[in-house]
Amino acid sequence: MRVSIACVCLNERENLKELLRSIERQDYPHNLVEIILIDSMSNDESYELMCEFAHSHNDFYSIQVHKNPQEFLSAGINEAIRVFTGECLIRLDAHCSIPTNFVSNNVQVLNETQKLVVGGRRASVAAGKSGWKYTLLAAYESFSSSIVASLSKYSVAHAVDHLYHVCIRREVFEKVGYFDERLKRAEDKEFFYRLHTAGIEVWFDPRIVSYQKVKSDFLSLMVQCFNNGLWIGVLERLNPPAVKFYHLMPLCFFGIFLLLLLIAFVWKMYKPLYFFLGNYLAFASALSIIAASEVRFKSWHLLSLPFLFTLMHILYATGSLWGMLKALFTSKIKHN
Numbered sequence: 001m002r003v004s005i006a007c008v009c010l011n012e013r014e015n016l017k018e019l020l021r022s023i024e025r026q027d028y029p030h031n032l033v034e035i036i037l038i039d040s041m042s043n044d045e046s047y048e049l050m051c052e053f054a055h056s057h058n059d060f061y062s063i064q065v066h067k068n069p070q071e072f073l074s075a076g077i078n079e080a081i082r083v084f085t086g087e088c089l090i091r092l093d094a095h096c097s098i099p100t101n102f103v104s105n106n107v108q109v110l111n112e113t114q115k116l117v118v119g120g121r122r123a124s125v126a127a128g129k130s131g132w133k134y135t136l137l138a139a140y141e142s143f144s145s146s147i148v149a150s151l152s153k154y155s156v157a158h159a160v161d162h163l164y165h166v167c168i169r170r171e172v173f174e175k176v177g178y179f180d181e182r183l184k185r186a187e188d189k190e191f192f193y194r195l196h197t198a199g200i201e202v203w204f205d206p207r208i209v210s211y212q213k214v215k216s217d218f219l220s221l222m223v224q225c226f227n228n229g230l231w232i233g234v235l236e237r238l239n240p241p242a243v244k245f246y247h248l249m250p251l252c253f254f255g256i257f258l259l260l261l262l263i264a265f266v267w268k269m270y271k272p273l274y275f276f277l278g279n280y281l282a283f284a285s286a287l288s289i290i291a292a293s294e295v296r297f298k299s300w301h302l303l304s305l306p307f308l309f310t311l312m313h314i315l316y317a318t319g320s321l322w323g324m325l326k327a328l329f330t331s332k333i334k335h336n
Helices: 013-024 046-056 073-083 102-113 131-147 170-176 187-197 218-238 245-267 271-293 300-329
Strands: 003-009 033-039 062-067 088-093 117-125 167-169 202-213
Touching: 003 013, 003 073, 003 102, 013 046, 033 046, 033 073, 046 062, 062 073, 073 088, 073 187, 088 102, 088 170, 102 117, 102 167, 102 202, 117 131, 131 218, 131 271, 131 300, 167 170, 170 187, 187 202, 187 218, 218 245, 218 300, 245 271, 245 300, 271 300
Parallel strands: 003 033, 003 088, 033 062, 117 202
Antiparallel strands: 088 167, 117 167
């Protein structure tokens, strides 16, 4: 089976180096692998790295390098869909890495199950070895687990709602179409909703494993949380059934807090607010303790986990609200 691997990136030169090395080490026959690299107008020499890789590796079936002048992710993915020639397409993020058997395991699962869409566990890893970077990873894991169960811990093959670093057979795109280019993020959630609507099963298999780097600095991670929430909000207005309840849980919690704050301010009823804050603090602390217990290091930075978790929660919620308002009052969603 000929396999196409696609990666869309923007200013990811250093991470792209690691990803390309992991692709180079794949044990699946290289003469059956096509690589499609899409650069979203980077200014850090990512495009030059792609071209250099293409020129220096002739053992692959094909290496295509394209530019994505629209710059946003969904447009880049769609460009890869238009040009890929394999029987299936594997989508990878630039800040991920894959073990040597990643492609061969995807092909094995496709052949064994005859499914159209397959994928596996995506484990998060810190982008560095300092105590602070591991703390950011723990905060991210804690926040993610509060919204939806992590795919990194499933051990049994089964149907799921969504997958990361997914492998999709060609006929799927012919049936459900491409990614929605009105969405800068959350495009995968909208796409998986259309898969389920079309009756296409999304199959998880724990033999397939990939690794995703979490943002390495505080500001970048907080901006990511806000933007993730923002585009969930936009998606909720554009295609409400594509958004699950758990995607809106941070916004629901934040809305309850604002309502209780208003009640306390107007009617001087403070007990409901205190009760809510006390329970939320216990919730945040419990998740933080669980996250801290799963990391293999000791650092005073771990004391900041409840604060980080709460801040990420607030940013995601305010992003969701802003996204809904943006989609509601803007006749055309603009990509920025």
